[in-house]
Amino acid sequence: MDTISYIRYYLLLVVAYIKYLSSRAFTHFEDYPFETRTAVAITLFSTFFILMMQVALFFAGIRRNKKERLRNSIIYRFGKGMAWILSEDASQLVTNDEILEAFGVDKSMAGKELLKTDVEKKMFAQVFYMDYITEKSELSRIENIHRMLELFGISEFLEKEVSLGNMRRISDALHKLRAFKLPVSPWVVNKLLNSRNQHVQRLAMYTTIMSSSDSALDYFETDFFDKHCCIRDEIELAYSLQRRRKEGLKLPNLARWANVQANERTQCMFVRLMRRFNEVEYCGELRKLFQESKKKKLIEEISRTWGYLHYVECEDMLIDTLMTQPDDTKVAIMHAMTRLGTGKSMQALLDGFRNTTNPHVRYEAIRCIYNYGKDGRAMFHKLEKEATEADQKYFAFFNNPITLEKIRLDKEQAYHPSVETVFNG
């Protein structure tokens, strides 16, 4: 019998003794009033739980030390190999023998189980994952990493983890699979997509999208998100789309997806993604949505997208609608007009400045006029000369070198296929 078993038996004895003492205590206070008996009961139960928690703390300490030792051992044995495979030195495709050599494993071990237990595999995966997300070189090759994970049995182990019932372990393993872009069996994905936990459900979906190159985006052909779309969905989708673009694949029709969704937040997300990925081709499909929608945020996002993507066909619609919109939307529409820069919207921008009381809108109108080509700049100087004392404050921004830097409308950059982005995915 090992030490842990001895401790377990000892604990059982302690529990039995406490139970015996409690029954004695209750018998002792039998004749006392209800309040006293309740107080005794609470005292005893509190004491019991305190003892239990101290024991739990003791075991947690032992477990932590054991894990720490295992972690150190993994780093000592395989740390150099991990650093090598994540560095530029492994930028070429390498053989299994080379990987084994770098990890200090004898070549005769090829095909055998290099890590004996699941605990070792879990720790190896954890240590490597941490290095991968913090120290990975841009030049390291994912194929080499996949091969190494295969050799150490990590791919198989992670797949086994995600097919378990423990949500925490599933979530943990899915994060690793997603980062390493390892494929997951379709039946496991289907199971996870029906999970009650939304986080796990989404993680499974994005892991699949990340590791497969086709058809995985079919989820969005229907109102998949319902009302449950969050900013993270947009981040994850942007990673996946970016990856597709890098691989030279055509992006799906995001405008169609925007039209399919019922929720404003989701619609806005797809419209924003169109803008970020320069999807000019489908801009026209947003016209109907713009005309029929009464959703303020959606109108803002569509206007911004048209502006960024230089969809000049929409300009008349923007001019017509400008003064009927609430203040925030007005600002978005004026920015779009400025980006289109066709010269048709000068009067609308002037209306934005003259016929509004909100100081923020007025400032933004002036900013747009300033950026509206040569005509706009001339109009800006004319307005500056004519400005009343109260209006002078709007023009002060343009005379200061620090704030002048922020005057240009370029805070949000659209992506371009030729531009390498900083995406980790």
Add this chain to the structure above:
Amino acid sequence: MWVTFYHIFGIVVFSYSIVLMTSYVILVFMSRQAQNQQDINVPDDETIKYMMQGSPLTPAVSIIAPAFNEEVTIIDNVNSLLQIDYPDYEIIIVNDESTDRTMELLINEYKLVEVPYDIAMRVPSKPIKRVLKSTDERYSKLIVVDKAHGGRKADGSNAGINVCSNKYFVCTDVDCIIEPMALYRMMWLVINSHKPVIGVGATMLMSNGCLVEDGRVTEPMVPNMLFPMFQQLEYLRSFFIGKIGWSRINALPNISGGFGLFDTDIAVKSGGYDSMSMAEDVDIMLRMVTYMNNNGFEYQLAQVPKVCCWTEGPSNLKSLTRQRIRWARGLFEIVINHKKLFFNPSYGVIGGIMLPYIFIFEFIAPILELIGVIMLIYFTIKGGVNWNTSGIVFGMVYSFSLFMTSFVILSDNKAKAVNWKHKKISYIKLIIATIIEPFMYHPIVTYSSLVGYWRFIRNKAAVWAPIQRTGVKKK
């Protein structure tokens, strides 16, 4: 008649204690559930950073830190804020017309020059005199607002909101030491919620006794001094049981003024901070909740279970009582100003459960304790106290508070919320603090609360005075 009153009072107090303890046990369960949920939904810091740092879609945040006469620590603290690890943020230091060299130091250190500022006064604050920015590219995130003296932190925070340009803002104290990953931890909850998150609270602990290196707490320790040690225990209990537990049912009691994140739009639409309030952090949260409920909008309030911020707490009796008197006044103000929310289920769980709980178990508790003490003294003199029963009841309360502390220690250990330098010593100190707390600390807190209530009733003018700082250990 006195004896009958004594008996009735005894039954009331006993029932009150039992209900209170039951509610604590429920909170313990809710807190456990919330932490289990977060174990699944919130990955480790490195994963969060990996997911968010490279994405231009990560929402930008403005950090607002009002400062008044902070010449001793201002440069260290601004440097600490400038080191926060987050892809897109701006820092807004609001100088509340300091009478010392705070402004001068800022101008010289960061090469600040006056710039025009956004004219929209979205929430009421004392006039902004000037806005300054640095000519040095390294400090481009820094904005310093020089405003007319408002006398309250809330006024400074409002001025900061007027200047901030991001969708979310964090309100903090200029003396707080912020964990490098704090913004990632908070924003992860925002980006993962399908409901609009209007506020995120962060776990805050005392920096007293901790070792600070380059504006970072490198060796967290439970303070050796008694008052800070008690407060550390109180903070741990409040965050690990109270706030996390309440956050499970979307009923966070407050988002700490020391470090809390809010949605700028909703804060502006709710009127911003109440410049006259002594509990501006609870006040703004309740205003936002009222706004969301009145308009029928869905919302989410979240709490980060890991420590995000360290603050220096009062280390002597005078500062402590002054702080607690202020808090008590604040609580009274909240009860009066937001009375329509209390016991009102149309304001959701907050109006129907959380605020009644605060009213019964936090607001009324000091008054009941006062009556209890008077009765005990009276009947001790008269000889009518059953000491055996009193001893048993005292034992019950004592063992229960030890149970709560054990739970907090276990939660902290499991969630790895704080990376204590000497874990065992820290935990032993917390247990010692629990043992002596009822005799030393609790009476002071109760006394301060009663004084606070009394001053509020007498309408005695409240003055906000910063606590006397002893500084933290630096390497």
